[in-house]
Amino acid sequence: MSLFELTPATLESRDIVSDCLRMGDRMEAYRLKEPSGSPRLLIQKPANATPSQPRVPEIPAAELNADLLRAAIAEHGGLIVRQMFPQASVDTLINATDRVIDACADPKATVPASVYHNPPANLKTIMPNKDRELANTRSFHRDSGSAMCVEAPSVAESLLQLYEAHGIKQLMTDYLGEPPCLSAKKWVLRRSRLPVAEAGWHQDGAFMGTNLNSLNMWIPLNRCGADTGAPGLDVVPQRLYEIASAEGAQFNWSVSDSLVTDQFARNEAVMVPEFNAGDAFFFDHLYLHRTQYRTDFTKLRYAVETWFFGASSFPKNQIPLTW
Numbered sequence: 001m002s003l004f005e006l007t008p009a010t011l012e013s014r015d016i017v018s019d020c021l022r023m024g025d026r027m028e029a030y031r032l033k034e035p036s037g038s039p040r041l042l043i044q045k046p047a048n049a050t051p052s053q054p055r056v057p058e059i060p061a062a063e064l065n066a067d068l069l070r071a072a073i074a075e076h077g078g079l080i081v082r083q084m085f086p087q088a089s090v091d092t093l094i095n096a097t098d099r100v101i102d103a104c105a106d107p108k109a110t111v112p113a114s115v116y117h118n119p120p121a122n123l124k125t126i127m128p129n130k131d132r133e134l135a136n137t138r139s140f141h142r143d144s145g146s147a148m149c150v151e152a153p154s155v156a157e158s159l160l161q162l163y164e165a166h167g168i169k170q171l172m173t174d175y176l177g178e179p180p181c182l183s184a185k186k187w188v189l190r191r192s193r194l195p196v197a198e199a200g201w202h203q204d205g206a207f208m209g210t211n212l213n214s215l216n217m218w219i220p221l222n223r224c225g226a227d228t229g230a231p232g233l234d235v236v237p238q239r240l241y242e243i244a245s246a247e248g249a250q251f252n253w254s255v256s257d258s259l260v261t262d263q264f265a266r267n268e269a270v271m272v273p274e275f276n277a278g279d280a281f282f283f284d285h286l287y288l289h290r291t292q293y294r295t296d297f298t299k300l301r302y303a304v305e306t307w308f309f310g311a312s313s314f315p316k317n318q319i320p321l322t323w
């Protein structure tokens with residue numbers, strides 16, 4: 001493992017032109033590529049599946065390996081890895097998140113190219129409905145307090161270097177059983193907006209599809225969750241094998257509060273983990289979760305959400321990109 005760390009100096013000295021071209025090439029590599037119609041799915045429903053005790057397992061970063069990760073995902077749906085990334089990198093990412101989200105704030109503004117904003121030219125043409133899809137995606141992010149990493153290719157390329165230096169590329173290859181790819185739409189810098197919306201329960205497979213292998217690495221950049229005053233995530237920490245019904249929910253890909261209450265909360269299967277800056281929380285496209293909801297938050301929360309897929313079992317509609 002190399003010692004690459006993300007600092008303001010390493011980030012701001014990057015070559016924004018070559019980073020932009022490189023990120024464009026990463027997406028271009030998937031323009032004509034179709035996913036395998038019959039991937040070998042990592043998580044299969046056993047004939048006699050019984051729900052395990054709801055629990056969010058956690059381990060220190062030094063113990064992380066693909067077998068342990070697979071066992072936790074197969075049994076509990078998710079795994080918290082403590083202290084995965086160092087404070088200096090996390091602090092650099094908080095500042096970068098502010099800069100990228102602020103640069104994307106006004107859709108009509110002409111923003112000068114910089115480390116914090118320089119979207120690849122092919123982002124528009126590679127979206128399924130071209131301009132409309134990109135405008136809708138950006139508007140969704142503005143409303144949610146987030147921005148796609150690919151809006152800032154130098155930040156995105158730095159993240160890939162950081163992940164590789166901390167063993168994530170090898171871990172994903174081992175976990176997925178093939179090289180990983182990422183996704184332009186599901187690689188997101190987040191700065192929570194307060195108040196938080198209540199109706200956010202979802203499984204990402206509801207809009208990505210389920211005939212694929214995935215893993216999300218959600219990195220909180222500051223202390224959050226539980227009673228910390230900053231929103232973490234509400235989770236149903238169980239292995240689920242299907243997408244829950246969207247009946248009564250706000251979106252056709254989300255899940256209503258009443259369904260979660262009836263099916264899970266009554267059995268004490270909803271949990272609210274506490275996270276520290278630089279932890280990594282892994283879960284897949286069937287994990288039921290939402291931005292933690294309560295009405296008395298006093299602090300913002302920053303996070304990076306990065307979804308990985310098998311290079312041959314990816315959701316084409318999420319704009320895959322090579323690693």
Ligand SMILES: O=C(O)CCC(=O)C(=O)O
Pocket residue numbers: 190204216218232289290291292303305
């Ligand atoms: O960061 C959040 O509040 C939501 C994250 C999320 O829904 C996800 O990573 O899938």
